[in-house]
Amino acid sequence: MVQGIVLLGVLLIPFLTYAHVKWFAEVKPERESIENILSPLFISVALLCAVLLAVLSQVMHKLTDFAFAKRIDLWLEKRRAYSHQLLKYGTALALLLQVFSGTTFAPEFHIAHTWETVLMWAAIILLVIPHHISTKLGAIVLFILFVNVTMTAGWFHMLDYGFYLAIIGVLLVGKTKWEDWGFPFLYLGTGLSLCWVAVEKWVFPNMTHQIIQHHHVPTFGFPADTFTVLAAFIEFVVGYLLVVGILNRILAVVVTILFILTTMIFGYTEIVGHAMVHIVLLIFIIEGVSFYQPPIQMHKTKLDQMVFVFLNFIFVLSTFLLIYYRFA
Template sequence: MKKGILFLLIFTGLILPAITHAHVKWFATVDPEKVSIEQILSPLFITITLLCAVILAVLSQVMGKLMDIPLAAKLDITLDGFRKYSRHLLKYGTALSFILQVSYGTMFAPEFAITDLWQTVVMWLIIIFLLIPHHYSTKIAALFMLGLFINVWGQAGWFHMLDYGFYLAVIGVLLVGRTKFETIGFPFLYLGTGLSLCWVAVEKWVYPVMTTEIIQQHHVPTFGFPADIFVLLSAFIEFVVGYLLVVGILNRVLSVVVTVLFILTTTIFGYTEVVGHAMIHFVLLIFIIEGVSFYKPPIRIHKTRLDQMIFVSLNFIFVLSTILLIYYRFA
């Protein structure tokens, strides 16, 4: 029991830097300044990448031991009993997050302001249809969400909106409810949320000046690290969190820790943080309830421990390299 609590405390301390400034676009006051690829791929960057790959390989084998803790096993059984409410939580949680957004005068994120009356009307239509307890009403709301998302996408650009790709996953889950494709909904939500976190993390490597400015302006603690090193490390931690969600490791523990930290960041960034991360809170709450009950994680494809360790580590390097190069190419 003591070992489990110690692990959670250490893990919380490690990922705090990443979550503290998860969406730099919301709070940065300086123009984005793209650094060269040579600056990003520094010896320190490559060293940390390899170190993360090794740690993830080991983590894939030791995290199952958490369930040997009596309290963790009991909690797991308790959470299983709430799975029947997961879709209701997503439906009404989305409605609540949209109420917060429209009252704040924004759509999907604090950076997208409502500028026309029709956008306000559509936001309220989404909310009303989500609050109606019928799956056809839910699908209508999802279609309105998709149309509004595409409209914002057209204005902001596809590259920018990839930060919020998890909304497409949410829309997908709402659309496939009560259909033969229902079982693929939540796995898609895992994938979309994890990749969104990875994508946002890369921004800190490509545009480190924005994050550094936020650290200085809001007096974010760097725990003794220079600001540039702190930004590099926090981006790695955020990327690893997203990757772990995708490969199906530590989902419940991750969701609990990230949710607590999102709540703590409101003390730094205030109500904007609440509005911006409300939807993510409900998604993480679903992950806490569901664990990997419906999701066959990619790591399960491999049967032996050695194969799983090799898969997790090499796949991490591949995913990181691919997302970083795509982001840099179109940034």
């Protein structure tokens, strides 16, 4: 059953994991009314997702209980020593692609001043140097660039890219007594970012509709508005599962494949925009969730755990939607 659920998610968003619709939409965003957002379809899918997640929390161990899966886990466990280096040099590579495309952090933020280019190259060089002090200096330069873009684009807009703050945090705490907190923070930041950009599709559905029509994105017979709601839910669920620490390796593999597929539609812009996300997902594939103590383990019985997951998902979904709608 769970395998079918995962497969369903893949089929529903084969080419719709363009997490940042702002990169490709050519229409002005129009905020949907809250009455239309909270449609019977939205409420039904929200309840269905909550139920499925509650069930998934009890059967997820069966997905990794096969001999082949255990061998893969063992092989990945031995690669954990390289996770920090992967993040360090992967970040440098992502920044390099951005410099060559004349952007900072995302395709929508174009480099406007020479000093920004200088700081970008400084961050790249510092990250490439194999010393933890240099890495921390590179992270500081990256933070300065992030603050600069935030002052121009606004804090609300930059919440889409909150995972960069998590990356900066991981780079800063390396080789310190807080190093163990780095990757949990990265999971949290990436998961919350995915949840946040998913809400954008509900609040500003006209941008997604325009992309579907302009790029001929397959909807498998669903109307564009229905497909947008379903795709956003799948993206939100992926982010939520990363936050709560369920199926991180499987999710990372699925989302990585989907991001690769989107390059067939959106080309080089997609590669530049999601290069950093690919690095993060690759780290998630290696790391798994062994560092993480899922919150559901606070509850002893299976029923209590399922009720917790059900209510927690509804609460998180409602909070994200209300906050986004309030400030959008």
